[in-house]
Amino acid sequence: MKALRWHGKGDIRCDTVPDPQIEQPRDAIIKVTSCAICGSDLHLYDHFMPGMKKGDIMGHEFMGEVVEVGQEAKSKLKVGDRVVIPFTIICGECDQCKRGNFSVCERTNRNAELAATAFGHTTAGLFGYTHLTGGYPGGQAEYVRVPFADTTHIKVPNGLTDEQVLFLGDIFPTGWQAAVQCDIQPTDTVAIWGAGPVGQMAIRSAILLGAKQVIAIDRLPERLSMAKAGGAITINFDEESVIERLNQLTQGKGPEKCIDAVGMESHVSLRQPDTIYDRAKQAVMLESDRPHVLREMIYVCRPAGVISVPGVYGGLVDKLPFGAVMNKGLTIRTGQTHVNRWSDDLLRRIEEGQIDPSFVITHTVGLEQGPEMYEIFRDKKDGCIKVVLKTS
């Protein structure tokens, strides 16, 4: 089969590899119909996340048709079922899964010791996202083996297109959880850093959850135009001060809720000297992540406010003003997305027409064009916001 494989920094290739096989009784094999390149794939592409090996298959946002089912998954899945696969692999039985904390499932990471060494405890296994999270082959391929398939799937009806439901596997519930973590009240201003795909979903989620005012912060006009279409007031940080504008929009009080949809690769600019400091430290491996957005959120967030972090961080950050966090009494909520916790509700909202997540797709190409789309997406060329790859 064809699959997009990581060969090193900035080097993704469409290779021919052996088809996956059933390995465990709870496995299923999925024939992928659509998959997407996620913003967090770029952290792998740029090699800011450790733990990749040459030849790893990329991709954690995908869907398709079940073509083979392991013995113990047959009670929940059958050949021909149409499914979206959540990027977090879940057992459904451990303490964390029972609490709905699926992204920290205790049993699905087959490299749990590695993760525990890095993070203190293991997190869930993820598709196509380093060997720290299990080293599972990803979904940017024609076929995928889905471990724990009886619990790791979202069945979708045939009446909806791939484009409408594909993002149930990651960016839609990620943006939704980012907003839910804010416990949005009707009087709230929600400020969202980053108007990429997750930021766009967070904007719509905050609107649907009833925020009084949603503010999107980015520098790319095409992203800001899409953010504005979703109901956000926009701030272009290349043209104006984020702090001043946010204070102006909140009568000097600051936004009650702040969402970081940027993560470890925040933009480097002379207007923000700390970003230069971070980039230089990153270049000599004295810091792994660039936390400018976290610093700005902590500074501007209203005292007793909430900071929600769906953006991916991988390791160590420097000069984080934790004194401000403590003295302002901020609540920080973070985490990979507990996809299955939200997927039924979000699927219902798509079916009822409350939202159509396909609005975010700007490029649809064949799987074999994936390598060049990684570069276009990374460099934000050609108005690219979200890439969908089709296998046939």
Added chain:
Amino acid sequence: MAHHREGRSHGHHNNSSAHALAQGLGWFSIALGAIEVFGGRSVARWLGMEQHETLIRAYGVREIVKGVGILTSKDPTPWVWGRVAGDALDLATLGKGLSDPRAHRDNVMIAMGAVAGATALDIYCANALTGESDRSNREQRWDYSDRSGLPRSPNEMRGAARDFEMPRDMRIPDALRPWTQPQAPGTPQPSM
């Protein structure tokens, strides 16, 4: 390419002056590195920092590696940022020399001035490289103002998901939301 795209675009321009500057910095790195490696003793004497001769040679190797990196890589941006970090190390080492009575203070000051100038150029170049693709993208404007993803205007859709049941573990404690929760009579007030 089966390319689906529905934005509107205007104009395109590509700026490669930052890449030309990076090439210059790459050759400069190699030349400076060679001087430090092969003339490490002379440089150390001139600075009055003979005890740092080995360190100066090591910095020279670092400069050569970065120079080669800049000149041979497809994207020189991280290498130029690496030069910025190297400049900081150089300044820190020279700054330490200022407090050493054996050092030739005037020569150290001259060297620090030269490194500061190079640092400014490196930061300018690294920033320009980082922003180059952004600028060309910005000039090619894409407009997605017709893509709300919502069936009605955002204002009409505001609060449409209020039927969502907030999980207990994600609720903000009442005491932390005084701006939205009017104090009920008899609610305990925080004490100092």
